[in-house]
Amino acid sequence: MTGLHVEVVAPATAHRLLLLVHGYGADERDLAGLLPYLDADGEYVVVLPRGPIAVPGTPGYAWYTWGPDGAPDLARFAESLDALDAVLDAACTEHGIERSDAVVGGFSQGAGLALALALHADRPRPQAVLALSPALPGPPLPVPVDDAAITALPVLIEHGREDPVVAVARARALARDLEARQVPVTYLEFPMGHGVAMEGLNAARAWLTAVEAGEVPSVPVPEDPPEGPVAAVTTATFADRVLRSEVPVIVDFWAPWCQPCRQVSPIVEQIAVMRQGAYRVVKVNIDEEPALAEEYGIQSIPLIALFRNGRMERVSQGAKPRPQIEGDLGMLVIP
Numbered sequence: 001m002t003g004l005h006v007e008v009v010a011p012a013t014a015h016r017l018l019l020l021v022h023g024y025g026a027d028e029r030d031l032a033g034l035l036p037y038l039d040a041d042g043e044y045v046v047v048l049p050r051g052p053i054a055v056p057g058t059p060g061y062a063w064y065t066w067g068p069d070g071a072p073d074l075a076r077f078a079e080s081l082d083a084l085d086a087v088l089d090a091a092c093t094e095h096g097i098e099r100s101d102a103v104v105g106g107f108s109q110g111a112g113l114a115l116a117l118a119l120h121a122d123r124p125r126p127q128a129v130l131a132l133s134p135a136l137p138g139p140p141l142p143v144p145v146d147d148a149a150i151t152a153l154p155v156l157i158e159h160g161r162e163d164p165v166v167a168v169a170r171a172r173a174l175a176r177d178l179e180a181r182q183v184p185v186t187y188l189e190f191p192m193g194h195g196v197a198m199e200g201l202n203a204a205r206a207w208l209t210a211v212e213a214g215e216v217p218s219v220p221v222p223e224d225p226p227e228g229p230v231a232a233v234t235t236a237t238f239a240d241r242v243l244r245s246e247v248p249v250i251v252d253f254w255a256p257w258c259q260p261c262r263q264v265s266p267i268v269e270q271i272a273v274m275r276q277g278a279y280r281v282v283k284v285n286i287d288e289e290p291a292l293a294e295e296y297g298i299q300s301i302p303l304i305a306l307f308r309n310g311r312m313e314r315v316s317q318g319a320k321p322r323p324q325i326e327g328d329l330g331m332l333v334i335p
Contacts, residue, residue, distance in 0.1 A: 004083050005050040009035065010095065011042030016127075016212070017095060017102040018044040019088050021110030022051065023135070025060035031107060037201040038208065044103070047091045049084060051109075063109050069300045070258035072137040081116055081143070085123055103208065105130030107196065108166065112136030115174075118153060121146040128154040128211045130204060132196055135166045136174060137257050139287060151182040154216050156207045158200045160192035164266075170256045175221045184218040229272035230265075233282045235289050243310040245280055250329065251312075252283040253293065253303045260319040261302040267322045268304065274334060306330065 007028045018039065022030040028050040035046060051061035053076070064076035092099050104114040104126045111134035118129045121144040134157060136142065155178060159171035168189065175187040186207055190197040210217045230252065233241045242249045252268045254261035272281035286293035286301060296305070296312055304316040306329040316328035326333045 004052060004087055006087055006091075007032075007048045007050075008091065009046040009048070011045075013042040014045040014095070015097070015101075016044050017047065017088075017092060017097045018130075019047045019049075019084070019091070019102060019104045019106075019114065019126075021049060021063070021084065021104075021106030021114050022061070023106070023108030023110050023133075024051075024062045025055050025058050026107075027051075027059070027061055030060075031110075034196065034201060037198075038205055040205075043212070045091065045095045045097065047087060049087050052080065052083065063113055066257075066259055070255070070260050070302075072257050074137060074142060077113075077116075077137060077142060081113060081120070084113060084117055088117070088126075099124045100127055102126045103128045103130055103211070105132070106134075107132045108135045108194065115155070116141070116143045118155075119143060119145050119150060121149065125149065125153060128208075129156065130208070131155065131157045132200070132204075133159055133163060133166055133194055134171065134174065139173070139177065139256075141177070145181070147181045152184070152216060154184050154186070154207075154211050154218075156186045156188070156204060158188045158190065158197070158204065160194060160197070161189050162192065163194045165194040165262065167256070167262070167265075169224070172221050172224065173256075179221065184216045185221070186217050186219040187221045188219060189222070229269050229276075230281050230283050233284055235291050238284070238289075238292060241280070241282055242307050245307070247278065247280055249280045249282060249307040250275075251305045251307060252281070253286055253296075253298045253301050253305065254283055255285060255287045255301055257287075258301050263319040264302045264304070264325075267325065270322060271326070275331075279331075304329065 020031040028048040051063045053062040055062050063080040064073050066072055104118050106114045111131035115131050118126050157175050161168050175185050178185045190200050284292055305312050306314045314329050316325045323333045
């Protein structure tokens, strides 16, 4: 990959460095509007790179895309990671700032790349990571990680409870993964969708101030909310919840990285509510339950299957409107 287009904000008072990586469909200017809140005193040289992939039909850019099956292009992810690593090194060298005094951060796709850059076992560690609504391929983490080397790396994760793009469950799972590796995670949620909250910006500024002072702040991940209308099943519970069910069961085979899956998820929840009592509706994360995906030949998702009397009878492939899904499954279509 060739060099990226980069814009730099370099106040004369700056003595640290902040790399901010935009999300899908945005550009290098997208996160510049956060600077009055994150760096009102001009303490940071702020580096704003542009993604290498033009997003069709928009003026924005991306760092990686997804294949026809909804899987992220990990080769492009790795190329973008290498390019951002080079940008960070060049900026630190140009401005005479050690990489250990640099904070890497971003929004959505950019936040995921910032995390990967900081966690990567073969790259020098930055001072901290600021991840706003992070989108990161996996699990597992898409880069090699040396757990012993990241136990003093402060990570801030902020996420919206109503995020329709990156489900809050994914953010919580990511934060718990890092906590299990003894990473000092500050995890904060806000009543918003896929975005940045003003309250979150204030919290991020306070977190940065603590990090600058040499502190290692952390806030644990909260308990999961009660399960919604579509229950998750695992390999261990599949036989009892699906195969031995007395009522027909609709199974949503999905994965966290699958964009079409996120599109169809609220439709599946709607079916669960509308068909309560007549059908049981469950979901299977194929990343966490690969044995089930292999057993039932799940090669492309989203795939919604109807099980009856212990057998998979019919399927609906891809993100479709509710009536079409119901028709594919042989159900009486409800207008």
